[in-house]
Amino acid sequence: MKPVWYIQKREPDRDGFLQRLIYAVQEAGMETRVAEFVSGGGMDYGFLPTDRPVVFRGGISVVIDWRRRATGLVPFVWYDTDALSCRTYYAHWANELVQRRFYFLPFGVLPHLQNQIFEMLGRSGQVFIRPDSNDKTFVGELVSRDHFQNFYDSASEDGTRSDDLCVVSRPETIHSEWRLIMADGQVVTGSRYKTENLAEPASGYPREAGQLAERIASRWSPHSIFALDIGLTDDGYRIIECGSINCAGLYECELPSVVEAMGRIAERDFVSQTSIGEIGLTKRSD
Numbered sequence: 001m002k003p004v005w006y007i008q009k010r011e012p013d014r015d016g017f018l019q020r021l022i023y024a025v026q027e028a029g030m031e032t033r034v035a036e037f038v039s040g041g042g043m044d045y046g047f048l049p050t051d052r053p054v055v056f057r058g059g060i061s062v063v064i065d066w067r068r069r070a071t072g073l074v075p076f077v078w079y080d081t082d083a084l085s086c087r088t089y090y091a092h093w094a095n096e097l098v099q100r101r102f103y104f105l106p107f108g109v110l111p112h113l114q115n116q117i118f119e120m121l122g123r124s125g126q127v128f129i130r131p132d133s134n135d136k137t138f139v140g141e142l143v144s145r146d147h148f149q150n151f152y153d154s155a156s157e158d159g160t161r162s163d164d165l166c167v168v169s170r171p172e173t174i175h176s177e178w179r180l181i182m183a184d185g186q187v188v189t190g191s192r193y194k195t196e197n198l199a200e201p202a203s204g205y206p207r208e209a210g211q212l213a214e215r216i217a218s219r220w221s222p223h224s225i226f227a228l229d230i231g232l233t234d235d236g237y238r239i240i241e242c243g244s245i246n247c248a249g250l251y252e253c254e255l256p257s258v259v260e261a262m263g264r265i266a267e268r269d270f271v272s273q274t275s276i277g278e279i280g281l282t283k284r285s286d
Contacts, residue, residue: 001052002030003266006045006076008058009036017250021057024255030263037061045071053270055262060135060247075269077246083222084134086167089242092220096212098231098238102169104132108162111152118145121170128172132165134243142171174231177240178205181253183225183261185217191251203252205230212237225265 005025009018022032033048037058043065048054050072056062063079082088087104090097101121105113110129121127129151130140138155180190190205209230216239217228227248229240250258 001267003053003055003263005030005032006048006054006056007032007034008062009034020255024259028259048073053266055266056246074273075266078223078225079244086132093216093239096216096239098172098240099169102167104165105168107160107164107166117168123171126171128169130167132167172233174233176232178209178230180205180213180228181258182217182228187213188261189254189257191253193251201251209237225261
């Protein structure tokens with residue numbers, strides 16, 4: 001019962017990623033369906049089968065659209081919004097996080113607490129602010145006092161609500177960053193994506209980073225398969241964040257390894273979910 005892959009067509013196809021992914025899926029004996037995202041509820045999932053596993057790869061817009069509609073597609077994505085929120089995985093991995101000092105605050109209170117935030121968490125006149133949610137309404141960034149109002153206004157214009165939770169933390173130095181793909185608690189592949197704040201993708205990952213990833217995954221994981229970012233700091237290897245395997249950039253990860261793991265777990269999830277009547281043909285409440 002091989003899965004069908006629903007792959008979002010995105011332009012431009014940087015480095016031929018779309019074609020390389022399609023090739024890896026087909027080489028693994030699985031079918032592909034490719035379509036563009038249509039906004040405003042215009043997506044059509046009717047051509048996808050409900051009697052076989054379906055796996056999606058693409059952007060968060062499709063995931064959000066799918067979650068709002070009845071599709072009957074299993075598993076489609078591994079994207080539990082609560083499990084992939086900082087408030088959840090920070091609680092499980094607190095001792096291994098890059099962030100040592102941080103607070104969760106509603107976005108709307110940030111201007112009112114600006115002075116206290118910089119006094120408690122500021123380093124070199126900056127703090128780091130990111131959304132709690134994985135489907136980010138703004139990109140986490142270093143914010144200075146002088147830039148604070150511009151940051152706040154920009155995030156508001158991009159759709160961040162006053163009651164959206166944010167993580168405000170003391171900035172930490174990260175020398176290099178890797179993305180590891182975790183499946184059933186094991187690292188299946190990984191890639192460096194940044195060194196000293198410069199984008200420098202390269203296949204592979206340090207042994208110590210892999211050991212950290214498997215150690216924290218043995219305690220708790222947001223899904224059976226997910227993406228995990230690890231950084232090298234002045235205090236060694238630390239957890240940056242985790243995300244959905246369906247939407248995360250794969251950089252120079254070994255695509256056949258990713259495809260095999262996603263396909264294998266999709267088959268298993270389909271059998272377990274459909275066999276107990278959880279195929280999800282009714283609209284999701286979340």
